[in-house]
Amino acid sequence: MTQHDDKRRRLLGHLGRQLAYTAPMLALVTGGVTLHATVGDNESSPNLTASSALSLLLANAHAEGGAEGEAEGEAEGEAEGEAEGEAEGEAEGEAEAGTTAAVQRPEGYEPAYSESGNNPAELLARGEALYYDTSLSTNGMSCATCHGSDGQDMGYSATFEEAFPHRVAMAENPFGMAQVHADEMVQVCMVAPMQAAPLDWRGDALPSLTAYMVEVQRRFSGQSHGL
Ligand code: HEC
Known part of the structure; x- marks a missing residue:
């Protein structure tokens, strides 16, 4: 050596x-x-x-x-039956696809938040709590660790000012995504910096946290917002 x-x-x-x-x-x-x-x-x-x-x-x-993606794919496949299992199986098949598939909107998915704001207050409240929740990560971080507390809005690039979907460097490399929706960006930060599994696409947490981030984006880019 x-x-x-x-x-x-x-x-x-x-x-x-x-x-x-x-x-x-x-x-x-x-x-x-x-x-x-x-x-x-x-x-x-x-x-x-x-x-x-x-x-x-x-x-x-x-x-x-x-590796996590595969393990989850297996677990989910078992839980959700054959139709899902097949789709997951395809994703697992491609060596590079595991992580990208985990952060990309699955087929047939309908977002339960609005990407242009005006989301219900209870969605935003739940999202705000999640934003500060270190139990979302496996490394002790919360979203606030990097993006700041109480409206500091730090750690973003200028791309965050553009309406979604848009290009984000961290989603392009290494995830290979030319553009991301807000919920996909939340998943990118879940998987990469937060070192965790992506949030359930059908659960309450993802639309809540994403709705909150949409308001943060409006604040970040100088638009009217509900925070
Ligand atoms: C270890 C630091 C870190 C943590 C923790 C983190 N992020 Fe990020 N996040 C970043 C970085 C770095 C960028 C800028 C990436 C880029 O522009 O390529 C970013 C960008 C973003 C963006 C904006 C992307 C854009 O330009 O449109 C959103 C939204 C976001 N993060 C959400 C979250 C959420 C939600 C969490 C918690 C689940 C979180 N982040 C946790 C580092 C972090």
Whole structure:
């Protein structure tokens, strides 16, 4: 092992402990993001930046997401019977598809929120509670950890000002989605930074949290909002 590999391993070990990873990934390539590239070849400044930490996070989520996706696919297939099982099975078949399938609107899905606002107050209230709920993640984070409390609205890119669906860098790479709806973006953040399983597409949590994020988007982009 070269000195460089050694250093990289120490860095990854450190990051792993910080973010409660089980296994640091050393050679994972995901949608063009390689750990080699993100941790960097710059021997003089081995400190991880926030963006390289996020890349690692995404790389790790990608690897684990695939496995989780499969496990869930199996569990759901069993619970929901054959018709569903077949669709899930197809998704599992493609090596790369596991994670993308988990964050993409399933066929026949009808969103239970409005992407242009005016959602019922109880949906927003439930969504706000979820936004602060660390039990949604497996790593102690809540949405508020990255996106701020009490209207701070941090951690977003300029794309968040555009009406959904739109392109989001984190959904494009590594999930391969050219555009996302608001609920799909919530799922991307569930699977990647939150290191969790996606929310149930038919449950109450997803439309609630998404309705809340739609209002956050309106606030972020200077429109009238209901928060
Ligand atoms: C570890 C940090 C982190 C956590 C935790 C996190 N996010 Fe994000 N989120 C990001 C980053 C980084 C971006 C910007 C991604 C981009 O533009 O490529 C983002 C962007 C978004 C966007 C806007 C995307 C757009 O431009 O349209 C939404 C909506 C969002 N997150 C929702 C959530 C929700 C809901 C949760 C909790 C379930 C959450 N995020 C948790 C890091 C995080």
